[in-house]
Amino acid sequence: MHREAFRWPVCRMLGILSLLFWTGCIAGNHDGRTEVRGSVVMDDLPLATGKITLIPVGEGVAAGGDIVNGTYHIPPDIGPTPGDYLVEIYSFAAIGKKRKDTLGNAMVDIPENIIPECYNSKTKLRVTIADQSNKHDFALASDAS
Known part of the structure; x- marks a missing residue:
């Protein structure tokens, strides 16, 4: 039970970081x-x-x-x-x-x-x-x- 409670916040954070990374790369954030x-x-x-x-x-x-x-x-x-x-x-x-x-x-x-x-x-x-x-x-x- 304790492991699963830890897994969701980590997965959510990795998903958000991944989305931010790909959005910046694909959209071409070039100032x-x-x-x-x-x-x-x-x-x-x-x-x-x-x-x-x-x-x-x-x-x-x-x-x-x-x-x-x-x-x-x-x-x-x-x-x-x-x-x-x-x-x-x-x-x-x-x-x-x-x-x-x-x-x-x-x-x-x-x-x-x-x-x-x-x-x-x-x-x-x-x-x-x-x-x-x-x-x-x-x-x-x-x-x-």
Whole structure:
């Protein structure tokens, strides 16, 4: 009898702790941060590689991620909080310029940003991040100013 009286409170407590643990993991308790994903094309072609950064316009948390084969995904654990954001997109490639390596022996490519500055250092791109998953696609033009 004594054993059974002890078993129910312990089982109930383990059940509650288990529920709290799984609720936190499944619901994605990430301090108000949210997931963002989408595509990035330039001149109608997927951007092979790059970086995307979301910079808050007021309150918010900056976030960013990699662009691979024209898509990006910023998971909720490092994602932005809801609000308005400026978007910066960069992609670096060797475009024929070279310099000597740090030892001064060999010539190496100098990577340059191939994305017009109106999409990064002087960005005109803006998005509003909601409190749920967000999908934002970007179509860039290499001749934009």
